[in-house]
Amino acid sequence: MSDKIKITLTVNGTAMTAEVEPRRSLADMLRDDLRLTGTHLGCEHGVCGACTVLVDGKPVRSCLMFGVQANGASVRTVEGLADGDRLHPLQQAFWENHGLQCGFCTPGFLMLAAGALEENPDMTDEEIRDVLSSNLCRCTGYQNIVKAVRLAAEVMKAGPAPQATRS
């Protein structure tokens, strides 16, 4: 039972392999096996959204997915947002608009917003709020997060947005 399974996947544009027990969540696999600790774990049962990553371009809860289910998938995490020293427009907007305080929930919010804006760059304020209602923040409050995402959306539409990943 529970023999380790070899997983091959792409993370932030880089091919990676891991050998994991079937019960290993994608979040734990990213953090403990692939040493990408930018993805945070809050509740581990799908409520808080801190562990949100993009799987094949779509935001998902990495605590509600086993690593073995990501076999062959393309995963993007918060480590893939910035281009070297240049912050992604979402990161820049969170910085400039006080979209984070303690920062624990921030990787999840950033990946949630990144996926949502890639699907629909023209989200209305109502749609931004609806998407962001997926994740919990316990200290900053949501107003500045909504504001940051709205302003990042404008920046991303206006200029040649930096690639979110190098894939």
Added chain:
Amino acid sequence: MKPALFDHVAPASIADAVAALAGHPGAMVIAGGQSLLPAMNFRLATPPALIDISRIAELKTLTVTDRAVVVGAMVRHRTVELDPAVARAQPLLAAALAHVAHVPIRNRGTVVGSLCHADASAEMPLLLLLTDGHMVVAGPTGRRTIAAADFFRFHLTTSRAADEIALEAHFPVLPAGAGWAFEEVARRSGDFALASVGVIVERAADGTARKVAIAAGGIASRPIRLTEAENALLGTTLNDETVELAAQAAAAAVTAPGDIHASAPCAASWWRRSSARPSPPHATAPPPPDRDRRRPPPARTAPPPQPPGSDRPTEEDGPDDPDPKEDGPRNIR
């Protein structure tokens, strides 16, 4: 917490999946896993093996025919929600899916998985019952069809046998000219409904309702059809008086006990307010496929196709209410 140890089996065909399920006593089927993983992380579920059906190509198809929207067992909520052909054929699906948890959950969770999980407050079971839909399941002795009215037995309990795998769900298309509504009351966006209701009304040439279907979630130990409320509207023109009578009949159907989210009288009051609001049908512009999905569909004049299984009798409630186990995590699935 972390799940208990289990074996992971990922068959590539339905036949192999059925054999794998039979060969692993106590195994569970995993599709999107958005209800199963929380249960496993809490160790409420400790299956010795998971049969992962995500590699079975034929379960990934979403088909819209002139009779039904057919959703394969690996089709994600979000795929159904955003499909323009689905929105035209059965607009209730997109309207209800917008209430299913949050986008990241809908990106992974599957419609058929939600039906098999059978939370009494969930939207997809309500819709299958409302539309007189059915499930197709496969087991060691072959395939069989289960009507929605026979599928949902109790909270988290269906008539799918332990050695069967659900292959697809059939949601009959909205009858031509029918009006519809879907409403729900929840504490927060994305939470399970405290109460939810779906309505389909077909009218005769004189404007009276000739067919009425009303289904409710969250108010009993499983989704239920509100036969008395349906009868209160049948043959009448839909005016404030008849809708009020239907709402009274609907309120009488609440058997769920109160919980941390709502006392029973409070829930009944919300439920009554919510069920009195829908006022189909309307003749109006067709809804755009991906936006503003709550607008009723256009009135049409062609005779509606007869959905399969629509001659089954409806029943008002299960024999075993009230449900003693209504609490537990509610905003995950």
